[in-house]
Amino acid sequence: MEEKKLIEAAKNGDKKALADLVKAYEKTVYNFAFKICRNPDMAEDIMQETFFSMIKSLKQFDGKSKLSTWLYRIAVNHYLMAVRKNQHEFVSIDDENELYDNRFVSDWETIPANFLENKELKNILDNSIEKLSPEYRAVFLLRDIEGLSTEETAKITELSIPAVKSRLHRARAFLRKEINKAFQR
Amino acid sequence: MKNKVLCKEVMSHICESLGEDFNSPKCKAIKEHLTECPECIKYFKSVERTIEFYKSYNCELSQETHKRLMDSLGLNDIDN
Numbered sequence: 001m002e003e004k005k006l007i008e009a010a011k012n013g014d015k016k017a018l019a020d021l022v023k024a025y026e027k028t029v030y031n032f033a034f035k036i037c038r039n040p041d042m043a044e045d046i047m048q049e050t051f052f053s054m055i056k057s058l059k060q061f062d063g064k065s066k067l068s069t070w071l072y073r074i075a076v077n078h079y080l081m082a083v084r085k086n087q088h089e090f091v092s093i094d095d096e097n098e099l100y101d102n103r104f105v106s107d108w109e110t111i112p113a114n115f116l117e118n119k120e121l122k123n124i125l126d127n128s129i130e131k132l133s134p135e136y137r138a139v140f141l142l143r144d145i146e147g148l149s150t151e152e153t154a155k156i157t158e159l160s161i162p163a164v165k166s167r168l169h170r171a172r173a174f175l176r177k178e179i180n181k182a183f184q185r
Numbered sequence: 186m187k188n189k190v191l192c193k194e195v196m197s198h199i200c201e202s203l204g205e206d207f208n209s210p211k212c213k214a215i216k217e218h219l220t221e222c223p224e225c226i227k228y229f230k231s232v233e234r235t236i237e238f239y240k241s242y243n244c245e246l247s248q249e250t251h252k253r254l255m256d257s258l259g260l261n262d263i264d265n
Contacts, residue, residue: 015260015263016263018260019255019260019263022254022255022258022260026246026251026254027246030244030246030250031243031244031246034243034244035239035242035243035244040244043244044250044253044254047250047254048253048254048257048258051254051258052257052258055258108227108230108231108234111234122242125238125239125242129239140239141239144236144239144240145236145239145240172232172235172236173232175235175239176228176231176232176235179231179235179238180231
């Protein structure tokens with residue numbers, strides 16, 4: 001059944017349609033949740049909360065945006081609520097000169113293709129993104145990793161388009177710099 | 186020259202040229218610069234690879250996690 005019909009059926013109480021919708025998006029939501037929080041248990045909580053919210057509010061979903069965009073928005077909100085409770089400290093990336101400092105650039109051509117099979121190198125990616133504040137992280141993941149448009153990312157994060165672009169620049173530059181530093185060690 | 190750009194300037198604008206379609210003279214100049222400046226090429230590639238790394242680093246959704254989700258949503262009886 002096509003998605004629009006599934007949504008209508010689910011709104012009318014069809015549990016099979018609802019289960020089909022959950023199954024269609026569970027991998028996307030789980031992976032996004034993992035990428036934003038870097039913790040499998042927390043990712044599972046975010047995924048469950050996201051689908052709880054979807055079921056609770058499905059009747060209000062007007063179909064003007066894609067269902068996936070709506071789910072990303074719910075997932076981002078649950079993630080932000082969870083991290084605000086923890087009051088974690090994140091690094092400031094306001095200094096542009098520091099971010100774009102191109103001295104000692106490692107030669108990334110030498111990084112092997114099987115880079116991600118190495119646990120230590122996975123840690124580098126985790127540690128780098130964990131330093132990034134939640135708002136920057138959300139923009140980077142939605143725009144670059146999930147492939148949403150700048151406009152969709154702006155809607156989800158409730159930021160202006162210039163603010164999305166500026167955060168995206170900084171997040172990319174910051175992550176690149178952190179990974180570069182790790183390769184130099 | 187009006188459209189002559191410096192490395193540092195490329196650094197601050199380079200990200201916009203990834204995944205965006207810009208045809209302004211400035212962006213054309215940046216693209217041109219990218220073909221001839223080894224430092225910027227290295228930087229540009231490293232930003233691209235950063236994105237690739239995060240894209241390919243996924244976490245698999247296990248059957249157990251799927252089952253717990255369907256249980257928690259009360260959909261386990263129709264999950265097949």
